[in-house]
Amino acid sequence: MIDLAATFITFFAVVDPIGTVPVFIAVTAQFEDSVRRRIALTATLAAAGILLFFVVAGELILTAMSIPLPAFQIAGGIVLFIFALQMIFGDSKPDEEIRLVNKQQETAIFPLAVPSIASPGAMLAAVLLTENSKFSLAEQAQTFLVLLAVLLVAYVLMLLSGAINRMIGRSGASVVSRVMGLILSSIAVANFLAGIELYFGISH
Template sequence: MLSILITQFVVLWAVIDPIGTVPVYLSQTNGLTSKQKRLVALKAVGIATGVLLFFLIVGQFLLEAMQIPLPAFQAAGGLVLLLFALSMIFGEGKPAQETKLGEETDHSELASLAVYPLAIPSIASPGAMMAIVLLTDNHRNSIIDQSLTAGVMVLVLLATLLLLLGATGIHKIIGNVGAAIISRVMGLILAAVAVNNLLMGVRDFYF
């Protein structure tokens, strides 16, 4: 059982990618106050947790009811990730008005920022949604096994939250230029992961 939980932890860490979320968080919260950054981090992780728990509980029933095979869901998720990765690589610098958000940013704007692109698709990525559905396959796992998997997922999400809360310190070290460089490098890596998911989904769908 311990080896299974360790394997699940590694899988969920890879698909949620807490470290890879840090540059996305830094770029999206540029110009916010420390309090607002913490609020965005808490909201983003909270929303991502809710989404992943939803897929853990009803994801398989939903896909089966809609007659959507998992490979098709994987391919669609890869396509969405690819588009987001391309925006990270080729997107223009942050608009000037975004660097002036500061105290003028209200809670609705912060909530919107927390939802996209932080909660979805950065933390609760299509790959993470698919992974949690596969790891909690109702045909192979008992309720206890699925509960343990949920605990592992929450542990990874807590690690994500801690990294985001410490991202300000990281930003002080690397600066805006460093954050921009990391963002584009992570965008390239994310594009590779997205293409891999897309090709695997297409392969599994036809073969």
């Protein structure tokens, strides 16, 4: 049995459903409510499909390339930590991704599904939290169900985006994004240290 709470918090930090709200508002500003709902559903399903691919095939790809999972875990921890630092000290997720909206075709896939919902951090977390040698198929299925629960939260928040935006505004979403970055940095360090321990066979 996996730690459901810890897994949920990890995915919530890397997906950042609250930070997705202002991105969704910017992407769908010119559409009617019915179209906005379809865009939210399409983006959520696309993100779920992408992350499922990393759950199922991520480790297989690494094995085919002769990359040991501990090495990927170390690299993933470093990347997640850099990602977290950007969330804390750089542009917040809403500010950064709203700029992408202004430069690219406004679609449900980009930048909403990727990289807003299925972020690079979420892809890495999907691989690290479903390690075949560490988790059974049942536990990996539980992890993906937890991930789906986080995506469901993101979907519901997108449907409620108008009311949420009025309540917290972009400044509030920016604050939440930075707090998520702080949590994510702790998770990244833990992944890095666990990878070091596995790679070098360090025992307590």
